[in-house]
Amino acid sequence: MRPPEGIRLGPGREFDLIRVLVGASEALPPGILVGPGDDCAVLDGGLVASVDLSVEGVHFRRSWISMAEAGYRATAAALSDLAAVAAEPLGVLLSMALDPGEAEETASSIQSGATEACRGVGATILGGDLSRSPGPAVLDVVVLGHSDRPLLRSGSVPGDEVWVTGWLGGSRAAVESWDGGKAPPGRLRAAFVHPTPRIREARWLAEHAPLHAGIDLSDGLLGDAGHLAAAAEVALIIDPQRLPFLPELEAWSGERDECLRLALHGGEDYELCITAPPGALGPLAPAFEKEFGIPLSQVGEVADGRGVRLRGSLGVKGVPHGGFSHFEGRKNG
Amino acid sequence: MRPPEGIRLGPGREFDLIRVLVGASEALPPGILVGPGDDCAVLDGGLVASVDLSVEGVHFRRSWISMAEAGYRATAAALSDLAAVAAEPLGVLLSMALDPGEAEETASSIQSGATEACRGVGATILGGDLSRSPGPAVLDVVVLGHSDRPLLRSGSVPGDEVWVTGWLGGSRAAVESWDGGKAPPGRLRAAFVHPTPRIREARWLAEHAPLHAGIDLSDGLLGDAGHLAAAAEVALIIDPQRLPFLPELEAWSGERDECLRLALHGGEDYELCITAPPGALGPLAPAFEKEFGIPLSQVGEVADGRGVRLRGSLGVKGVPHGGFSHFEGRKNG
Numbered sequence: 001m002r003p004p005e006g007i008r009l010g011p012g013r014e015f016d017l018i019r020v021l022v023g024a025s026e027a028l029p030p031g032i033l034v035g036p037g038d039d040c041a042v043l044d045g046g047l048v049a050s051v052d053l054s055v056e057g058v059h060f061r062r063s064w065i066s067m068a069e070a071g072y073r074a075t076a077a078a079l080s081d082l083a084a085v086a087a088e089p090l091g092v093l094l095s096m097a098l099d100p101g102e103a104e105e106t107a108s109s110i111q112s113g114a115t116e117a118c119r120g121v122g123a124t125i126l127g128g129d130l131s132r133s134p135g136p137a138v139l140d141v142v143v144l145g146h147s148d149r150p151l152l153r154s155g156s157v158p159g160d161e162v163w164v165t166g167w168l169g170g171s172r173a174a175v176e177s178w179d180g181g182k183a184p185p186g187r188l189r190a191a192f193v194h195p196t197p198r199i200r201e202a203r204w205l206a207e208h209a210p211l212h213a214g215i216d217l218s219d220g221l222l223g224d225a226g227h228l229a230a231a232a233e234v235a236l237i238i239d240p241q242r243l244p245f246l247p248e249l250e251a252w253s254g255e256r257d258e259c260l261r262l263a264l265h266g267g268e269d270y271e272l273c274i275t276a277p278p279g280a281l282g283p284l285a286p287a288f289e290k291e292f293g294i295p296l297s298q299v300g301e302v303a304d305g306r307g308v309r310l311r312g313s314l315g316v317k318g319v320p321h322g323g324f325s326h327f328e329g330r331k332n333g
Numbered sequence: 334m335r336p337p338e339g340i341r342l343g344p345g346r347e348f349d350l351i352r353v354l355v356g357a358s359e360a361l362p363p364g365i366l367v368g369p370g371d372d373c374a375v376l377d378g379g380l381v382a383s384v385d386l387s388v389e390g391v392h393f394r395r396s397w398i399s400m401a402e403a404g405y406r407a408t409a410a411a412l413s414d415l416a417a418v419a420a421e422p423l424g425v426l427l428s429m430a431l432d433p434g435e436a437e438e439t440a441s442s443i444q445s446g447a448t449e450a451c452r453g454v455g456a457t458i459l460g461g462d463l464s465r466s467p468g469p470a471v472l473d474v475v476v477l478g479h480s481d482r483p484l485l486r487s488g489s490v491p492g493d494e495v496w497v498t499g500w501l502g503g504s505r506a507a508v509e510s511w512d513g514g515k516a517p518p519g520r521l522r523a524a525f526v527h528p529t530p531r532i533r534e535a536r537w538l539a540e541h542a543p544l545h546a547g548i549d550l551s552d553g554l555l556g557d558a559g560h561l562a563a564a565a566e567v568a569l570i571i572d573p574q575r576l577p578f579l580p581e582l583e584a585w586s587g588e589r590d591e592c593l594r595l596a597l598h599g600g601e602d603y604e605l606c607i608t609a610p611p612g613a614l615g616p617l618a619p620a621f622e623k624e625f626g627i628p629l630s631q632v633g634e635v636a637d638g639r640g641v642r643l644r645g646s647l648g649v650k651g652v653p654h655g656g657f658s659h660f661e662g663r664k665n666g
Contacts, residue, residue, distance in 0.1 A: 028457065029455075029457050031423065032423075032424060032457055032459060035457070035458075035459050035460065036458065036459065036460040036461070037460075038460075040460070041424065041426065041459035041460045043423060043424070043459075043477070045378070047380060047477075049382075049424075049426060049459065049460075049475070049477060050426070050460065051426040051428050051460070051461060051462050051473070051475055052428075052462055053428045053429075053430055053462045053463075053464040053471075053473070054464075055430050055464050055465070055466050055467075055468075055471075057466075057467045057468075058430075058464055058465055058466065058467065059464070090364065090365075090376060091365060091374065091376070091382075093374065093382060093383070093384040093475065095384050095385075095386045095473050096386075097386055097388050097391075097471055122362075124361065124362050124365060124368070125368075125369065126365060126368050126369065126374035126376075126382065127368065127369040127370075127371075127373070127374045127382075127383065127384070128369070128384060129384050129385055129386045129473075130386075131386040131387075131388050131391055131392070132388070132391055133388050133390075133391065133468065133469065133471070134388075134390045134391065134468065134469055135388075135390075135466065135467065135468015135469045135471075136466065136467055136468045138386075138388075138430055138466070138468075138471045138473075140384070140386070140428050140462075140471075140473040142382070142384055142426065142475045144376070144380075144382060144477075
């Protein structure tokens with residue numbers, strides 16, 4: 001028996017709770033390479049597994065999206081954890097707790113969306129569970145994958161560069177638009193409804209460069225960068241000027257500070273944030289963008305220290321922890 | 334690509350729905366040996382995986398059991414699917430959707446119960462997910478295991494014997510006792526609250542005898558025998574006189590017909606129902622009972638035909654489908 005791989009997460013009440021739970025559980029037995037605290041558990045032989053809950057009224061609302069879209073989104077979010085560790089998908093288990101009065105129709109809709117998300121990355125629905133629920137619809141998606149060399153959260157070293165795929169902040173903008181009573185513009189709606197699990201992107205990057213660490217952006221860049229920093233006991237310095245935004249986001253928000261807030265604190269972009277040695281990713285960016293049709297952007301670097309800091313006109317400054325916590329304030333309605 | 338392993342389930346609205354869902358999903362790709370419709374999915378290399386939902390107000394009530402007991406029970410129920418395929422447990426992923434006002438305390442309680450269930454069978458909690466929920470507490474337990482020769486639902490042939498482990502009907506009796514406003518007697522309460530996933534028992538049986546098929550008793554003996562019958566396209570003939578009951582159940586229910594109803598239709602006993610060639614298990618029963626402290630009882634046999642039939646004083650008769658469906662009537666309150 002050896003101790004767990006270290007439950008080093010960024011700050012936040014949700015993560016405090018996870019720390020308590022993990023602290024209460026057993027040391028990792030032989031055969032378990034990575035336990036709680038990374039994007040996936042990793043078992044001997046390279047099996048990786050993760051699970052992602054999606055709760056109506058917390059993660060989505062029916063006034064915003066269809067149940068097929070909820071099924072797609074919940075499954076894509078779960079598959080994104082496979083992208084975070086650069087794993088190939090094997091399959092998905094889909095559980096649904098539904099109002100019995102609408103179970104057939106709702107389950108079929110969710111399933112169709114989940115199947116679409118799986119098909120996009122070559123995964124299969126292997127099974128699942130169904131229950132009635134006296135409350136909101138609850139979707140729970142388990143993803144199983146394989147990686148001979150899973151990309152963990154813990155490998156960053158000072159001097160590394162910090163990169164992100166795609167565009168940030170759009171998903172949160174869609175939520176705030178709905179919250180304000182307006183339908184979001186098409187590409188912002190799509191950022192929320194139809195995220196692409198960056199599995200092909202992650203594997204392409206892992207094949208072409210010596211990646212040090214990775215995470216998918218579910219809690220907002222500040223929160224997730226905080227997890228990378230905590231896992232490696234380093235500091236991540238983020239340069240707000242370099243964050244990639246959709247033109248539609250800049251038009252919608254009206255000012256760049258708003259885009260920044262959405263990207264840093266918003267969450268659920270399901271893009272990747274990775275660290276790699278200096279010069280490893282820059283030369284690959286044009287080929288990446290050509291292959292996948294999304295940008296690959298350096299947004300900062302790794303330094304000695306702890307936590308996440310922002311580079312600004314006044315130099316580097318510390319920031320209070322960011323990111324969404326399920327147990328602080330509200331998320332997505 | 335080859336077609337799914339056959340989604341042959343017994344009758345019932347819940348299973349009709351599963352049939353619709355599975356029919357809508359993809360054929361099984363290479364690397365997936367068993368997909369939806371068995372107790373676990375089985376992947377190349379012998380990895381098995383399953384998931385089990387537990388919803389407050391559907392599967393349990395807080396007026397009946399503590400949240401630690403709910404955590405134990407949900408995890409034991411999920412681990413029981415590993416027993417059904419005679420797999421060794423690797424680990425568990427535990428998801429919880431909880432009221433944010435009580436998340437810390439409730440999550441810790443659930444976790445302590447889940448850890449106890451894992452410890453009992455040598456499993457480890459590998460990770461999970463947490464969300465707030467505006468509705469009832471929802472627990473979702475993923476189990477991962479390994480078996481070089483998973484025991485499937487589909488292997489029964491006419492002439493086989495049908496056997497069950499342990500005692501039947503106790504779990505449902507506890508629910509009916511609570512429903513009637515009374516605390517159930519200790520051993521009946523324990524049957525509901527503290528089921529033992531029969532993992533050691535399943536592996537012992539698989540090592541000592543050429544088992545043909547297996548399932549764990551979650552839907553009641555009639556429902557689960559119906560799955561075995563459907564999976565192998567045979568009939569299972571159950572002899573009500575041979576069903577094993579706790580003395581406490583006979584005392585509580587007052588008459589044997591009540592015990593029968595609970596065992597046949599009740600569900601959630603989490604005992605095993607297995608089929609094996611004639612004479613394979615009988616000689617092992619004394620050693621099994623000595624090893625595990627529970628009976629191993631022949632309760633019927635496999636015959637040509639379809640479905641489940643009951644042997645009675647008037648000979649063998651067909652029965653309407655039994656077992657619990659989440660989408661027909663109510664379960665556990």
